[in-house]
Amino acid sequence: MKRPSWFKWKFRRKPPALTDCPKCGKDMRMVDKSTMSGNDMRTYRCDDCQEEHIMNFGTALWKVLSDARGSDE
Ligand SMILES: [Zn+2]
Numbered sequence: 001m002k003r004p005s006w007f008k009w010k011f012r013r014k015p016p017a018l019t020d021c022p023k024c025g026k027d028m029r030m031v032d033k034s035t036m037s038g039n040d041m042r043t044y045r046c047d048d049c050q051e052e053h054i055m056n057f058g059t060a061l062w063k064v065l066s067d068a069r070g071s072d073e
Helices: 006-012 061-072
Strands: 029-034 039-046 051-059
Touching: 051 061
Parallel strands: none
Antiparallel strands: 029 039, 039 051
């Protein structure tokens, strides 16, 4: 199967990571994590901007597991 030439480029590029600072693009370090709301919310701090950013990593693992258990019954 022949693929269009843009195919390889589209997937080679590194996707922007959630852990990259939205302002300067540098790697941030995790300072806090909370899954109380059912979402995997993590607080990252950018040492460069001296700012903290709360990132939503999606549904928390415990919520996924409890939902999966519930659907089995
Ligand atoms: Zn930054």
